[in-house]
Amino acid sequence: MVALKAGTPAPDFALRSTPDQLVSLSDLRGRPIVLVFYPADWSPVCSDQLALYNELLPEFYEFNAQIVGISVDGIWSHLAFSKDRKLHTPLLADFEPKGAVARLYGVYDEKTGEAERALFVIDAEGLIRWSYVSPVGINPGADGILKALALIAQHKGDTTIPELSRLPVKEDQ
């Protein structure tokens, strides 16, 4: 499976975040959105990717960005996980049909039956501006997301900018 690349319009979807709340991508439009696909709720605390993003919400808010987590876990798991880790970002349940949205974005792992650890930064107009799939078992951190958000902010309204797949993410190595 190949993850959707920068320059691709982000496919719309609607998933539950709570038993009675359906969140669709189009509802969120008008501000940058960060989609965080992750394998499963309940991974170890301190190295947890969502805990890190939760900590960095002030940095994301500076770009008016909305961060959204997506995994194949059901809403009840998400609710308990969210409460336990005191997360302030919506977690969407890609539960039925299982992994449909992960498949749509090209980040479903058939072997494990979970989403890969993948990031998509989508601009206010709904265009994917940066995507990244992390190697197995490696939490990608937040620097790539923040660089993508900074670049989007810098080029706001300019639809002619070259695709940001060439974003200087960690270029300095």
Next chain:
Amino acid sequence: MNESATLATPVSARDHTEGRADAPLTLVEYGDYQCPYCGAVYPVVKRLQKASGKKLRFVFRNFPLTQAHPYAMVAAEAAEAAGLQGKFWGMHDLIYENQADLAPDVLPAWAETLELDLQEFALAIKKGEIIKRIKEDRMSGIQSGVNGTPCFFINGARYDGRADYEPLRAALEQQLNTKVL
């Protein structure tokens, strides 16, 4: 693709370091004083330092995960305030060695144990200079691709292995060999 993140802010005179400045190996830790995994890795780092001797320089930078750990920030402030009186490592060690007892009200007592000037200690925390420094550490960590705590960098490259003695020792050794070659 970005396989491995690199340290965005090089080690400098502003850092808290242990070991020789000209050591061939520099191990940077971004840590949180209340994080149990950082607590668990504390003796591991001590052991690595002992085993590596002059070859290793150790640097500690703050990365408090305040949402998960309510005392992480006050502990970081206490260590930095102790640092202003030349006792950063004393407080750093004391906190990790007594992590189970960490709470805001024990910190002045620990400052007393280190024979710090308590008034100066409290004032330094109040003034806000310390918070600024902790935030600088945090920002440099974010930019470097810190992805949780503890997060280590060996000679500037993020270490993605297990935070345990054997894998860390092997990674350091490997770095040393590459350097020699």
